Amino acid sequence: MAHNDTILIQISGVSYRYPGSAQPVLDDLSLTFREQDRLGLIAPNGSGKTTLFHLIMGLIKPDQGTIEVFGKKVEKPRDFIPVRRKIGLLFQDSDDQLFSPTVMEDVAFGPMNQGKTREEAIEISRKTLAFLGLENFEERITFKLSGGEKRLVALATILSMEPSILLLDEPTTGLDARTKSRLIDILNHLNLARIVISHELEFIQSVTDHIYTMENGRINLDEELHIHQHHHVHRHGKQPHKHV
Ligand SMILES: Nc1ncnc2c1ncn2[C@@H]1O[C@H](COP(=O)(O)OP(=O)(O)OP(=O)(O)O)[C@@H](O)[C@H]1O
Ligand SMILES: [Mg+2]
Secondary structure, three states, rough: OHHHOEEEEEEEEEEOOOOOOOOOOEEEEEEEEEOOOOEEEEOOOOOOOHHHHHHHHOOOOOOOOEEEEEEEEOOHHOOOOOOHEEEEEEOOOHHHHOHHHHHHHHHHHHHOOOOOOOOHHHHHHHHHHHOOOOOOOOOOOOHHHOOHHHHHHOOOOOOOOOOEEEEOOOOOOOHHHHHHHHHHHHHHHOOOOEEEEEOOOHHHHHHHEEEEEOOOOEOOOOEEEEEEEEOOOOOOOOOOOOOO
């Protein structure tokens, strides 16, 4: 089998309905995600993108269908222990990710939880923070960080666990243009399989190879999206101008 044929995540016929809601959010969704895949998802609010990530991580359980990660069916809480070691989920809301008083404690938490010594965890956290350009953030108080700073620190908490797959849920939220392009550089220096959810076309096409949308609770794999850049000059005039 060729290296990049290895299936990392296999989702087969997964359906999920939140308790108390009438409609399923995901309905018979299937996806084969292979080594070195860099997949983008662009879909309207409420279409189930975040729900899909939560199912992969075992935060919620499918009503129907199966999920296999690294060739193993994941069902019981115990099955997800290796999954959470190898898949780094960047939560849509950074406040769901950050819970320690200081940045260093937050970034070192994952590696320590994986059995690294305190010294090893601090060492890897320092390297990760430096890689993200956050050298001086170690002693910063997490809850006092700005939204964009939290986004990068949240990414650091994932990268310090040295995952082999990244699931990034709207990573650019709150990032200014310069930080966004820094994030593009960072992600392109990481040779990691990834699924990236974003509403930002330019960003998503910079960090993924294939982009799909979600419809009716499924990923529309029949239709790959090709984004064309739209460059033009605006006149200051009376004519209104619409973008499609
Ligand atoms: N805990 C919950 N309980 C009930 N319904 C929920 C819950 N979480 C999400 N939903 C509903 O499920 C649907 C899908 O939500 P989800 O967060 O997966 O969408 P999304 O595609 O990530 O949207 P967005 O682009 O806004 O982040 C929405 O209609 C949402 O209201
Ligand atoms: Mg979402």
